[in-house]
Amino acid sequence: MSHSIAVLGGGTGGTVLANDLAERLAPEIDAGDVEVTLINDDPDHVYKPVWLYVAFGQREPADGRRPLSDLVDDRVDLVIDRVTEIDTDDKALALRDGTGSLAYDHLVVATGSTLAADEVPGLSEGSHDYYSESGALDLRDELLSMTEGHLVLSVVGTPHMCPAAPLEFAFMADDWFRERGLRDDVDVTYTYPINRVHGNPHIGEWAEPIMAERDIDTETFFNAESIDPDAKTITSMEGTELDYDLLAAIPPHRGVDVVDEAGLGDRGWVDVDKHTLEAERADDV
Numbered sequence: 593m594s595h596s597i598a599v600l601g602g603g604t605g606g607t608v609l610a611n612d613l614a615e616r617l618a619p620e621i622d623a624g625d626v627e628v629t630l631i632n633d634d635p636d637h638v639y640k641p642v643w644l645y646v647a648f649g650q651r652e653p654a655d656g657r658r659p660l661s662d663l664v665d666d667r668v669d670l671v672i673d674r675v676t677e678i679d680t681d682d683k684a685l686a687l688r689d690g691t692g693s694l695a696y697d698h699l700v701v702a703t704g705s706t707l708a709a710d711e712v713p714g715l716s717e718g719s720h721d722y723y724s725e726s727g728a729l730d731l732r733d734e735l736l737s738m739t740e741g742h743l744v745l746s747v748v749g750t751p752h753m754c755p756a757a758p759l760e761f762a763f764m765a766d767d768w769f770r771e772r773g774l775r776d777d778v779d780v781t782y783t784y785p786i787n788r789v790h791g792n793p794h795i796g797e798w799a800e801p802i803m804a805e806r807d808i809d810t811e812t813f814f815n816a817e818s819i820d821p822d823a824k825t826i827t828s829m830e831g832t833e834l835d836y837d838l839l840a841a842i843p844p845h846r847g848v849d850v851v852d853e854a855g856l857g858d859r860g861w862v863d864v865d866k867h868t869l870e871a872e873r874a875d876d877v
């Protein structure tokens with residue numbers, strides 16, 4: 593009887609892992625002793641970092657999309673479908689479109705993160721993000737039409753994808769307005785939740801003088817509590833209020849509901865042993 597490994601999620605993590613397994617287990621797969629299945633709800637692999645460049649008009653969303661079938665090893669069974677339920681007792685995945693369910697012996701959950709702007713009052717209505725395809729396109733329009741005023745980049749949620757992306761955005765925004773001869777008319781402020789501009793102290797130390805040199809104002813210890821989209825203000829739990837004309841924000845992140853519904857974790861993240869990444873609440877996950 594063959595042994596089946598299901599990888600749920602064909603983002604960067606799931607795709608790399610499925611290909612790695614296919615390479616390492618090639619003899620077993622070829623002999624029919626092991627099956628590796630990758631399930632993703634989109635036929636394309638989405639390379640999320642492209643959205644930073646989309647916001648500044650340097651790339652299109654399509655530049656970050658490639659068919660998963662072009663990226664995945666031929667030894668991997670690729671299933672394009674949405675998993676609606678993970679049954680860790682019966683070791684089966686329910687599929688939205690497919691008939692029946694997909695059985696597994698080992699399951700890898702690589703469902704990534706989703707944005708949860710709704711967790712902060714006013715954030716959805718009052719800000720733009722570059723952490724989603726639609727957000728990056730909207731933000732591009734806003735940046736294109738901004739000729740004066742106050743741009744605030746606020747890191748609202750931590751932890752978030754790509755620790756580098758907030759600083760990258762701040763420096764790219766500085767360049768963007770300088771190249772257009774608008775920098776004297778646009779103030780740029782960067783807010784970060786802890787008492788420095790980056791989680792990593794070395795990066796924070798490196799970035800701070802460059803930000804000062806480029807006239808990027810910083811507000812540290814700034815944990816956004818609410819946004820008033822009409823007044824165009826963002827207020828922190830620490831009691832600081834900033835006026836803005838354009839607010840670019842990194843929203844709080846969550847995992848996916850199917851993880852919570854399966855009893856595997858909270859807020860969509862799987863509860864794991866941090867040394868092995870094995871699920872704490874189910875076997876063989």
Ligand SMILES: Cc1cc2nc3c(=O)[nH]c(=O)nc-3n(C[C@H](O)[C@H](O)[C@H](O)COP(=O)(O)OP(=O)(O)OC[C@H]3O[C@@H](n4cnc5c(N)ncnc54)[C@H](O)[C@@H]3O)c2cc1C
Pocket residue numbers: 600601602603604605606607631632633634638639640641642643644673674675676702703704705722723724753754756757848850
């Ligand atoms: C603007 C930006 C810039 C970044 N820059 C960098 C960088 O420079 N360097 C770097 O290392 N990282 C960067 N990152 C982070 C990087 O993109 C992420 O860490 C990475 O995408 C995470 O991969 P993942 O496979 O865990 O999740 P994802 O890429 O989110 O993939 C999860 C996949 O699972 C699928 N899925 C979820 N639920 C289901 C379900 N129920 N059924 C079927 N499929 C499902 C999703 O559709 C998705 O395809 C950046 C991110 C952003 C947003």
